[in-house]
Amino acid sequence: MRVHHLNCGSMCPAGGSVLGMKPLGCHCLLIEADQGLVLVDTGFGMADVEHPRPRLSGLFIRLNRIRFDAMDTAVEQVRELGFKPADVRHIVLTHMDFDHAGGISDFPGATVHVLADEAAAARHRRGFLARRRYRPAQWRAAAKWQEYRPEGEDWFGFAAVRQMRGLPPDLLLLPLPGHTAGHCGVAVRDGGRWLLHAGDAYFDHAELAAGHPHSPMGLGLYQRIMQTDGAARRQNQQRLREVAARPDVTVFCSHDLGELEARQREAERARRPVRQTPPA
Numbered sequence: 664m665r666v667h668h669l670n671c672g673s674m675c676p677a678g679g680s681v682l683g684m685k686p687l688g689c690h691c692l693l694i695e696a697d698q699g700l701v702l703v704d705t706g707f708g709m710a711d712v713e714h715p716r717p718r719l720s721g722l723f724i725r726l727n728r729i730r731f732d733a734m735d736t737a738v739e740q741v742r743e744l745g746f747k748p749a750d751v752r753h754i755v756l757t758h759m760d761f762d763h764a765g766g767i768s769d770f771p772g773a774t775v776h777v778l779a780d781e782a783a784a785a786r787h788r789r790g791f792l793a794r795r796r797y798r799p800a801q802w803r804a805a806a807k808w809q810e811y812r813p814e815g816e817d818w819f820g821f822a823a824v825r826q827m828r829g830l831p832p833d834l835l836l837l838p839l840p841g842h843t844a845g846h847c848g849v850a851v852r853d854g855g856r857w858l859l860h861a862g863d864a865y866f867d868h869a870e871l872a873a874g875h876p877h878s879p880m881g882l883g884l885y886q887r888i889m890q891t892d893g894a895a896r897r898q899n900q901q902r903l904r905e906v907a908a909r910p911d912v913t914v915f916c917s918h919d920l921g922e923l924e925a926r927q928r929e930a931e932r933a934r935r936p937v938r939q940t941p942p943a
Contacts, residue, residue: 665745666853666888668926671706671737672762672920676881683776684881687727687918689762690926691737692860694851696831699752702773703849703860705737705766708801712736719761720795724855727762727937738769739855753830754805757839758846759785760796767802775802776827778838779810781845782897784891796843796889813838818850837921839864840902841896842889854933858926859906859914862898863889866918867900869906 672689689706701852711718712731719729732902733739737750751770756777757763762784767775781803815825815836833852840846842863849860865871866882879888890896915922 664831666851666858666930667693667695668739668923668930669693669706669740670735670923671704671740671766672735673732674727674762675730676727676885677725678881680903684879687866688920688923689735690860690915690917690919690923691851692851692858693737694834696834698830699910700741700746700750701753701755701830701834702751702766702770703755703851704736704757704763704862705754705769707731707736707762708765708767708769709738710768711761711765711801718765718800720798722795723761729762735760736769746922753827755827755830755836755849756781757849757860757936758843759802760863761798761801763862763917764798765801768800768804771804771806774807774809774829775805775806775828776809776811776836778836779812779846779848780840781843781847782808782810784844792889802814808916811836813840817867819912820902821906824850838924839899840893841892841894841899842886844891850889855911857912859903859912861903861914861916863897863917864903865916866874868919868922870900870918871914872905873904873908876900876904887935927934 669691670688671691674687676684677683692703694701710773751773754773754775758866788794813823815823818824835850837848851858870878
């Protein structure tokens with residue numbers, strides 16, 4: 664499988680340097696598989712860019728200071744890579760927050776894969792925060808859904824890890840609850856290693872530091888506001904620190920631009936043709 668690292672959204676949250684905030688991206692994966700193209704998360708969609716209200720909550724538009732640019736959308740980047748939107752056959756969601764599921768409507772023929780607990784939370788939208796983080800207009804057009812219970816095998820210390828229906832065995836769903844009830848990670852085998860997209864299980868690479876994990880104050884506060892289970896979130900972060908120390912697993916999250924740019928550079932280097940040394 665060939666993996667592309669896309670940035671499908673740009674935000675510059677309020678608070679700036681006073682709260683240690685910094686620009687954030689929306690790290691999505693586009694995977695070329697035998698079953699067609701697979702998107703892991705979608706970022707913001709074209710309709711979000713063209714008509715932000717009422718598709719998105721005014722609270723989060725202002726709080727995250729979202730930059731609306733059509734070139735940030737997954738559908739435009741799919742075209743730029745030479746594919747058609749209809750080539751995207753599957754969408755795998757780490758969760759259904761507004762900045763992860765907005766592009767679903769740009770790929771109405773794709774099957775959407777998600778944990779059942781997340782789908783239920785998004786559909787019922789209980790409470791002030793849930794009504795603003797989950798936006799039904801973003802995913803109402805999706806006709807094909809595959810929902811999963813948290814059950815499966817162990818994988819590097821994570822429990823209930825499973826394959827997904829109709830997708831290759833080297834693409835795995837890992838329950839990582841805490842940020843939301845049905846939040847998950849997605850693991851992809853890329854050559855001799857695994858790439859682990861941890862979604863919003865953390866927001867900054869410093870949170871996975873082995874010696875002294877920490878988070879910028881503003882991002883830490885945002886995570887606590889958004890979490891549905893703080894104990895589970897912290898426990899999963901510790902597991903991610905442990906697996907990130909392995910040489911055969913590369914862990915990254917959705918919003919750290921430094922991680923995104925590092926993965927893009929790695930992918931570009933891997934695609935460069937090997938220079939052949941001419942015979943003497």
